[in-house]
Amino acid sequence: MEETNPPATGLVALLGAGVMGEALMSGLLRSGWRPADLRVSDRSPERLADLQARYGVTGLSPAEAVAEADTVVIAVKPQDMTALLDEVGPHLRPHVLVVSIAAGITTAFLEQRLPEGTAVARVMPNTPALVDEGMSAVSPGAHCRPAQVEIASELMRGCGKVLAVPEKQQDAITAISGSGPAYIFYVVEAMIEAGVLLGLPRATATELTVQTLYGAATMLKETGEHPTVLRERVSSPGGTTVTALRELEDHKVRAAFLRAIEAAAVRSAELSSGQ
Ligand SMILES: NC(=O)C1=CN([C@@H]2O[C@H](COP(=O)(O)OP(=O)(O)OC[C@H]3O[C@@H](n4cnc5c(N)ncnc54)[C@H](O)[C@@H]3O)[C@@H](O)[C@H]2O)C=CC1
Ligand SMILES: O=C(O)[C@@H]1CCC=N1
Numbered sequence: 001m002e003e004t005n006p007p008a009t010g011l012v013a014l015l016g017a018g019v020m021g022e023a024l025m026s027g028l029l030r031s032g033w034r035p036a037d038l039r040v041s042d043r044s045p046e047r048l049a050d051l052q053a054r055y056g057v058t059g060l061s062p063a064e065a066v067a068e069a070d071t072v073v074i075a076v077k078p079q080d081m082t083a084l085l086d087e088v089g090p091h092l093r094p095h096v097l098v099v100s101i102a103a104g105i106t107t108a109f110l111e112q113r114l115p116e117g118t119a120v121a122r123v124m125p126n127t128p129a130l131v132d133e134g135m136s137a138v139s140p141g142a143h144c145r146p147a148q149v150e151i152a153s154e155l156m157r158g159c160g161k162v163l164a165v166p167e168k169q170q171d172a173i174t175a176i177s178g179s180g181p182a183y184i185f186y187v188v189e190a191m192i193e194a195g196v197l198l199g200l201p202r203a204t205a206t207e208l209t210v211q212t213l214y215g216a217a218t219m220l221k222e223t224g225e226h227p228t229v230l231r232e233r234v235s236s237p238g239g240t241t242v243t244a245l246r247e248l249e250d251h252k253v254r255a256a257f258l259r260a261i262e263a264a265a266v267r268s269a270e271l272s273s274g275q
Contacts, residue, residue, distance in 0.1 A: 008147075008150070008151045009033075009037075009070065009071045009154060010070025010071060011037060011038075011039065011068055011069045011070050012028065012033065012039070012069060012070070012071045012072075012073060013038075013039040013065040013071070013072045013073070014038060014039070014041070014065075014073045014075065015041050015062050015065060015066070015073070015074045015075065015084060015088065016041070016043075016075040016076035016080070017041070017042040017047060017051055017075070018042070018047075018075065018076075019127065020101055020127070020129070021040075021042070021073075021075035022051065023125070023127060023129040023130040023134070023159060024073060024075065024101070024125065024129060024155070024156075024158075024159060025038060025040065025051070025055065025057065026159075027129055027130075027132060027159025027160075028158045029055060030132065030158065031157075031158035031159070032158075033158070035056040035058070038057045038058070039057075039058050039060055039064070039065040039068075039069060040052075040057045040058065040060070040065065041059065041060055041061060041064075041065040043076075043080075062084060063087060063088055063090075063091045066091050066092055066093075066096070067091050067093075069092075069093065069096060070096060070097070071097045071099065071151060071155065072088070072096055072098045072099065073099045073100075073101070074098065074099070074100045074101070074102065075101050075102070076102065078102045078105050078271040079274070081100075081102055081105055081110075082113060082274075085110065085113040085114060086113065089114050089115055090115075092114065092115060092118065095119075096119070097120075097121065097144070097151055097152065098114060098118055098120045098121070099120070099123055099152045099155065100120065100122055100123065101124065101125055102271075103124070103174050103178060103268050103271055104174065104267070104268040104269060104270065104271025104272050105122070105271060105272055106122065106167065106170075106272045107120050107121070107122050107140070107141030107142065107167060108141075109272045110122075110141065111141055111143070117143050119141065119144040119145065120140075120141035120144060121138055121139065121141060121148065121149060122138075122139045122167060122170060123136055123138050123139075123152060123156060124136065124137045124170055124174050124177065124178045125156060125159075125178070126178050126181055127181050128160065128181060129156075129159035129160055130159070132159050132160060133160050134156070134159045134160025134161070135161050135163075135177040136153075136156035137163045137164075137165045137169070137170065137173045137177070138152045138153050138156065138162060138163070139164070139165055139166060139167035139170055140152075140167075141167075149164055170268070171265040171266075171269045172265050174264065174265065174268040175261045175262070175263075175264035175265035175268060176261060178268075179261075179264050183260070183261075184213070188209055188210065188213060191205075191212075192205045192206050195208060195209065216230075231245075
């Protein structure tokens, strides 16, 4: 039989199979890992049974899941991290790589709660991983070798793009690309509401908005043009676009984005201290 599993990750344990855990797991399965390469754990037995039924993966307790794992991916909420680390720490294999995707949780936080010398990597992914269009940023901890950064990157490449970054950038990255899909969905909601306000059927307003977003994102990605250039091309002198943009400027929408994203980064930095 053809060997499709990238061997570097070895057996992967996923702890916490909620929104992001499932996105990552399904990305791995779509990109060559087999159900037998994965051990999955979730606090909710119903959730675990559902994932076992849909993906054919093996569901276990956290301690059982990590016992034979070469790579452990932790995808629980930051508030659940300490209890989980205490539970699995004694069961980790000596040369394991621990990859955490929890917002705000630093590699130092993880290293302090895991056996001395454990290799950890901090990763910030986002939900478009569900459709293989994720954006992940990977940072190594003190004991994580370059080859292990590559293993963490390989895991994330299963569902999108990956950047290796210094850890000091992670709070800003969490605020931009980690939380970013929510800001875009929020803008989309507002545009659809505006269409409905103008009398369009909701389905029509939705189709117009979603395709416009998709087209604009594709232009940004494929042309490599600066967004200002692309925006100016839409704005005819004395026309509709510039009239709308003046309203956005009057309502300080750009300043609101700056404030909002700054607040998200501050919140990310707070999460390691358990607030
Ligand atoms: N949702 C998002 O857009 C993103 C989330 N993240 C991070 O990913 C992590 C997970 O977030 P979501 O998937 O949104 O949350 P979620 O609440 O959907 O999933 C967390 C899962 O962990 C399970 N869990 C909690 N404690 C556990 C334990 N001790 N053992 C096993 N399973 C346990 C829960 O039952 C739940 O299914 C968070 O740390 C978050 O900061 C990172 C990037 C994006
Ligand atoms: O809202 C949160 O805390 C997580 C991290 C990035 C996206 N969702």
